[in-house]
Amino acid sequence: MSILKILKYPDPRLRTVAKEVEIFDKSLDNLSTDMLETMYAENGIGLAATQVDVHIRLVVIDISDDRDTPLIFVNPEVKILDNKSLVPCEEGCLSIPGASVEVSRPDKIELHWSDLKGKQHKSNPEGLLAVCIQHEIDHLEGKLLVDYLSPLKRSRLKNRATR
Numbered sequence: 001m002s003i004l005k006i007l008k009y010p011d012p013r014l015r016t017v018a019k020e021v022e023i024f025d026k027s028l029d030n031l032s033t034d035m036l037e038t039m040y041a042e043n044g045i046g047l048a049a050t051q052v053d054v055h056i057r058l059v060v061i062d063i064s065d066d067r068d069t070p071l072i073f074v075n076p077e078v079k080i081l082d083n084k085s086l087v088p089c090e091e092g093c094l095s096i097p098g099a100s101v102e103v104s105r106p107d108k109i110e111l112h113w114s115d116l117k118g119k120q121h122k123s124n125p126e127g128l129l130a131v132c133i134q135h136e137i138d139h140l141e142g143k144l145l146v147d148y149l150s151p152l153k154r155s156r157l158k159n160r161a162t163r
């Protein structure tokens with residue numbers, strides 16, 4: 001196991017669109033273990049492979065208070081259930097230290113994903129888990145929290161990040 005380096009905004013590699021995972025092997029296992037270790041070391045609640053410069057559709061999450069409930073999502077895909085009930089939430093990101101951005105997202109979603117063995121699953125996450133998985137899927141699309149800001153606020157944040 002090892003702690004991986006997290007790419008920081010405005011690193012252009014964070015804009016890479018991740019590829020579908022097709023091979024479920026030991027290296028996928030190892031990467032998800034390292035990503036969990038990295039996320040815990042940084043006190044994050046979620047991490048996308050994109051953030052450690054591996055451009056495949058893999059996400060790890062732990063929203064539990066005791067940090068003992070790791071979740072791994074391979075090829076996660078959201079089907080929005082209720083697009084009318086957008087709920088605002090203050091989000092942070094390990095790739096943009098210190099930033100807190102209010103984003104409104106659907107709080108009830110249908111999620112499809114595979115586990116590390118390639119078995120497919122479906123669930124209906126709500127609340128923080130729904131927010132977190134949508135944030136991480138944004139990373140897989142090369143999208144960042146700053147994209148939800150006005151251009152002025154975004155350039156202020158970028159200046160701060162590159163100073």
Ligand code: NI
Binds near residue numbers: 092093094139
């Ligand atoms: Ni993030």
